[in-house]
Amino acid sequence: MVKVLISDKMSPNAARIFRARGIEVDEKPGMSKEELLACIGEYDGLAIRSATKVSDKVLKAAKNLKVVGRAGIGVDNVDVTAATEAGVCVMNTPFGNAITTAEHAIALLFSLARQIPTANASTHAGKWEKSRFMGVELYGKTLGIVGCGNIGSIVAERALGLSMKVVAYDPFLSAERAADLGVERVELDDLLARADFISFHTPLTDQTRGMLNKESIAKTKKGVRIVNCARGGLIVEADLKAALESGHVAGAAMDVFAEEPAENNILFGMENVVATPHLGASTLEAQENVAIQVAEQMSDFLLLGAVTNALNMASVTAEEAPRLKPYMALAQQLGSFAGQVTEHVLKKVLIEYQGHVAMLNTKPLTAVMLQGLLKPLLDSVNMVNAVVVAQQRNIDLTIATNERADPYQTAIRLTVTTEKRQRSVTGTLFADHHPRVVEINGIGIEAVLRPHMLLITNDDKPGLIGALGTTLAKGGVNIATFNLGRAAPGGDALALLEIDETLSDEVMKTVSGLDHVKQVKPLAFPG
Known part of the structure; x- marks a missing residue:
């Protein structure tokens, strides 16, 4: 049994x-x-x-x-x-706990606006300090929501019901979805500058870790109030404490902390901080x-x-698993590649299966590719819910299959369209099970994706390769592989390098400043 x-x-x-x-x-x-x-x-x-x-x-x-x-x-x-x-x-x-967590965020908004916890403690102590606890209304105030996914959208709905103005920052929030929710889609700096209250509802990833810090707090209006029911690591607690002590931040309500259980924390004991022990999902x-x-x-x-x-x-039967395994690896790499280089709101995704792969069960391949594409900013996305998440965010997904492939026997091409531009990446299998990238944005190239990669787009001009090699050498960075491609002599070109370690900010800045370089993007893939 x-x-x-x-x-x-x-x-x-x-x-x-x-x-x-x-x-x-x-x-x-x-x-x-x-x-x-x-x-x-x-x-x-x-x-x-x-x-x-x-x-x-x-x-x-x-x-x-x-x-x-x-x-x-x-x-x-x-x-x-x-x-x-x-x-x-x-x-x-x-x-299962989206509504509960959203309601807790709203409860913290009220607690923060009206100083309910400290007023409660004062009254229980037999004091009657009515003049001490002067609050602010939520009515007419601007709520900035960082992360407008499942929970964030519920918070937005509740806030609009309180007659608040809602602005939202979410790289995957489309204009259509924002309109449906009744929120204004803005960039993060705009949100920081305009919001009276800021509520976090984004996952903790390498991109979001410490996103509220000394520099970003300085961009907020004086008297802003912060609510966090998402993940503690989103906020640099020492920087928030300093801003609370200076009065720039009027108050903070924290349900999550950088280290939990949080039996000791630098924010504890501050009168303008409301703290709860990760109660977001704690309802019957x-x-x-x-x-x-x-x-x-x-x-x-x-x-x-x-x-x-x-x-x-992903959803794969036992019979399909052996044949799909190398294609799953290829699909994940292509999605991850596109996700790491995509910087604006996704509008359309086109996945083309050509040759042998077109005759297989491509649904799990699509799921794992979308997971890789969305993962950099949506940590909760997985191979099962990736398609649903894309649909919820109004990303237009098109799947095309063609049992013929030229010049390869099998190939997968992923094309993503954002509000700014279109990018594509194509891959195939060598010897039936070794993934290779063979084309990026229409430029032919052959590369194996490794843990530490560097993508450089540039003008095809003499001297760049030598300058790049010299710069990396001076920075103590070893080049493992160096793959080049160009659209035409003197036109657009790119280099995809495997390096032995992640570049420092200083080396990145130097490489970005080299003549003829248009963009430098560090990439990371599983080993």
């Missing part, structure tokens, strides 16, 4: 669903690390919330484990890379929703092989 362990406190309905589907289930919340390691080898599935840490060590001990189901959206407590290497599917429930309804959802998803996976909301695998 299939066996599942529920290792965190969860709604009893989760266990009921497992048992109703014929799955044996043990409920053991509050186990120590040692206890989990001792018993995890017995189970096919592990259902968790945020307390259980699914580390590489746990995964190595889990010899029979097939799926980890996280009742909630965040998987910070799961080593997804190690799970993938171990062949363990990792699922989450990204939509949300807990019920995510528990039921994770039990149903895991049951479908273990009994039927169905994959829903998986973070590390």
